[in-house]
Amino acid sequence: MTVPTLTVTTNETEVAVDTLNDLVKGMLSGLGYSAIGLVLLAVGYKVIDALLPGDLGTQIYTERNANAALVVAAGLVALGAIVTTAIVTSDEEFGRGAANAAGYGLLGVVLLAVAFVVMDRLTPGKLGVICTSEERHPAVYVTMATLLTVGAIVSAAIS
Numbered sequence: 001m002t003v004p005t006l007t008v009t010t011n012e013t014e015v016a017v018d019t020l021n022d023l024v025k026g027m028l029s030g031l032g033y034s035a036i037g038l039v040l041l042a043v044g045y046k047v048i049d050a051l052l053p054g055d056l057g058t059q060i061y062t063e064r065n066a067n068a069a070l071v072v073a074a075g076l077v078a079l080g081a082i083v084t085t086a087i088v089t090s091d092e093e094f095g096r097g098a099a100n101a102a103g104y105g106l107l108g109v110v111l112l113a114v115a116f117v118v119m120d121r122l123t124p125g126k127l128g129v130i131c132t133s134e135e136r137h138p139a140v141y142v143t144m145a146t147l148l149t150v151g152a153i154v155s156a157a158i159s
Helices: 012-049 056-064 066-088 094-122 127-131 138-158
Strands: none
Touching: 012 056, 012 066, 012 094, 056 066, 056 127, 066 094, 066 127, 066 138, 094 127, 127 138
16 A cells, blocks of 8 residues: 655745745734724824814714714725725835825824814804714715815825
8 A cells, every 4th residue: 555645846835935925924914004094093083083072982872973973984984095095005015005004194184184174164153063963964964075085085195
């Protein structure tokens, strides 16, 4: 009886090692990008919280304030688009991609805040109060569109 043997050529071994190295490198990059993205989302949330009256956590999770949730969601989606675009355009170089994601993400946070303040100055009443009102208000949808548009503009500027 013959025992089957596994023969591996040098070329097959190199391909397997390269594949494993690529996988590990990709996973580590994914962890790094995810950490940057989560930090930027937390910063964005805190900036939006500072722009709106009251505590967002209480308004959204306890009081179930849909207006506040919609404004926050639009801001976070806009930031996500900015960070994603920065990562995708990084040419698979983690250092450059991480720097782009962090830099453009912070720029996005600042521009989203500026857009909110400009909208507040251009509209009657206090936009923060309107956006945290329990009664549905059309200004919330305009604010959402503004935040999403700023995110799209910054994303387009990256690519």
